[in-house]
Amino acid sequence: xxxxxxxFSEWKNHIETHNVPVWQPVLEYEIEQKGRTENEIWLKLDxxxxxxxxxxxxxxxxxMTSISGMINNxxxxxxxxKVSVLGENFQKLLYYTLAAKELNSCxxxxxxxxxxxxxxxxxxxxxTLSEIHPDIPKQKILExxxxxxxxxLIIEKRASISGAVGGCxxxxxxxxxxxxxxxxYCLGGDLGQIxxxxxxxxxxxxxxxxxxxxxxxEVPCVKRNxxxxxxxxxxxxxxxxxxSAVIPVDEVIDAMGEVGASMxxxxxxxxxxxxxxTPTAREIEKNVLVQVVEEVEEGEV
Amino acid sequence: MxxxxxxxxxxxxxxxxxxxxxVARMIFGEQPExxxxxxxNSFARTYEGHGSDRAIIAGLLGMNTDDERIKxxxxxxxxxxxxxxxxxxxNASALHPNAIRVLMQKGEKKTEVLGISRGGGLISILEIDxxxxxxxxxSKTMIITAHDVKGSIxxxxxxxxxDDCNIATMTVNRSGKNDIAKLxxxxxxxxxxxxxxxxxxxxWVIDVVYLENVEI
Ligand code: SF4
Numbered sequence: 346x347x348x349x350x351x352x353f354s355e356w357k358n359h360i361e362t363h364n365v366p367v368w369q370p371v372l373e374y375e376i377e378q379k380g381r382t383e384n385e386i387w388l389k390l391d392x393x394x395x396x397x398x399x400x401x402x403x404x405x406x407x408x409m410t411s412i413s414g415m416i417n418n419x420x421x422x423x424x425x426x427k428v429s430v431l432g433e434n435f436q437k438l439l440y441y442t443l444a445a446k447e448l449n450s451c452x453x454x455x456x457x458x459x460x461x462x463x464x465x466x467x468x469x470x471x472x473t474l475s476e477i478h479p480d481i482p483k484q485k486i487l488e489x490x491x492x493x494x495x496x497x498l499i500i501e502k503r504a505s506i507s508g509a510v511g512g513c514x515x516x517x518x519x520x521x522x523x524x525x526x527x528x529x530y531c532l533g534g535d536l537g538q539i540x541x542x543x544x545x546x547x548x549x550x551x552x553x554x555x556x557x558x559x560x561x562x563e564v565p566c567v568k569r570n571x572x573x574x575x576x577x578x579x580x581x582x583x584x585x586x587x588x589s590a591v592i593p594v595d596e597v598i599d600a601m602g603e604v605g606a607s608m609x610x611x612x613x614x615x616x617x618x619x620x621x622x623t624p625t626a627r628e629i630e631k632n633v634l635v636q637v638v639e640e641v642e643e644g645e646v
Numbered sequence: 647m648x649x650x651x652x653x654x655x656x657x658x659x660x661x662x663x664x665x666x667x668x669v670a671r672m673i674f675g676e677q678p679e680x681x682x683x684x685x686x687n688s689f690a691r692t693y694e695g696h697g698s699d700r701a702i703i704a705g706l707l708g709m710n711t712d713d714e715r716i717k718x719x720x721x722x723x724x725x726x727x728x729x730x731x732x733x734x735x736x737n738a739s740a741l742h743p744n745a746i747r748v749l750m751q752k753g754e755k756k757t758e759v760l761g762i763s764r765g766g767g768l769i770s771i772l773e774i775d776x777x778x779x780x781x782x783x784x785s786k787t788m789i790i791t792a793h794d795v796k797g798s799i800x801x802x803x804x805x806x807x808x809d810d811c812n813i814a815t816m817t818v819n820r821s822g823k824n825d826i827a828k829l830x831x832x833x834x835x836x837x838x839x840x841x842x843x844x845x846x847x848x849x850w851v852i853d854v855v856y857l858e859n860v861e862i
């Protein structure tokens with residue numbers, strides 16, 4: 346029997362008593378819960394990783410203008426920018442993440458990780474990581490993706506991974522935590538360090554509301570993906586150094602659940618509050634939303 | 647948690663919508679010559695921005711949720727020879743926030759399907775030609791339209807049982823007593839082709855549609 350991913354402490358106990366790799370219980374969970382074979386799971390992960398790498402590439406090659414026009418080739422601008430604020434790798438992390446996420450906004454092929462709204466973060470993190478550390482074998486990255494999946498499973502159970510339920514902290518926050526965990530794993534961090542990186546990431550993204558302009562997953566979503574990737578690396582660096590979040594990861598996730606539950610509905614994907622409620626956002630709405638709509642009487646369809 | 651692979655921007659506005667279109671087409675049984683699509687409520691205002699209009703067309707053309715042609719679905723309608731029209735309706739409070747109605751036609755043949763997109767690519771089909779139903783197209787599904795004769799349900803479930811076919815859900819809906827009934831049966835495993843043919847050949851059976859699970 347695999348564990349059910351109700352808590353990080355359960356995951357830790359399982360690893361310590363059975364002396365198996367961190368990703369092993371996630372694999373078992375997928376086999377038991379989804380009825381897939383081990384081979385199928387590795388194959389699916391391999392395909393997902395390939396689609397992620399493609400998304401980054403396509404986002405940098407093809408024209409990335411969204412139907413609304415709000416997204417307009419931002420990744421390429423960052424790539425071509427002559428002023429590098431924090432070095433080449435930092436710049437790369439940003440434009441890789443932006444590229445994958447812009448492709449999502451422009452109806453391209455992506456992997457939901459954990460959702461489509463946050464689909465730039467894992468590709469940005471993993472492609473940058475594998476380029477900076479070419480010695481990490483691909484198999485190790487796939488194992489790291491399993492670790493990420495385990496992290497998201499627990500967050501989903503204890504809090505939420507959806508902006509409509511828990512705000513953006515739940516969506517981009519979870520993706521960043523998945524990214525941080527994968528980085529720490531791939532760079533040889535132990536289980537404790539992986540969990541610390543998750544705790545630090547979620548602490549850093551706590552309280553973030555979901556407020557997409559005109560209800561489209563474009564503004565502020567695309568840029569939030571980029572900064573979430575940065576937070577993933579920051580948290581991984583701190584955790585790998587052996588520093589601690591102080592508050593245990595399960596408690597941090599519960600705090601996120603609490604914040605999400607008390608967040609008002611105008612901050613949960615309804616486009617009624619925050620950035621979506623600014624005068625400029627309201628102007629944009631007039632242009633991008635369907636204007637010819639019939640209204641029906643109560644109840645009638 | 648990693649996956650599905652899909653066309654953006656959103657699993658409920660693209661993925662789920664493609665699946666509704668695809669299932670509608672499967673229910674229709676062939677490529678429609680024309681489709682009239684109505685987007686309700688939350689979908690009504692954002693369907694263009696989210697590309698749900700392209701997504702529903704893509705589904706009606708038989709594409710999967712990860713098909714890169716979804717973005718160019720409007721161009722693809724010309725190749726397939728399908729005409730289409732779109733309409734937006736707000737405040738349909740009896741319907742789900744993300745509801746879509748599709749009317750498909752070919753010559754005299756007409757079918758109308760109402761579906762909802764529930765997030766994560768999940769859908770429910772709630773109406774076929776005015777008959778209420780509720781299925782997700784995630785398992786094998788059979789839709790039988792038949793004259794409402796006595797004992798017909800028992801007869802059909804017997805055939806399924808003899809095929810070792812476990813029924814997961816079943817809904818029956820009638821339009822008037824002794825008139826026409828629609829049975830929607832979701833099954834855990836598939837039905838033998840010969841049983842399907844047998845069902846179709848019964849004189850009180852008008853039509854049988856058999857759907858394989860439509861992948862998210
Ligand atoms: S603001 Fe909302 S829609 Fe945009 S990425 Fe965050 S959770 Fe998703």
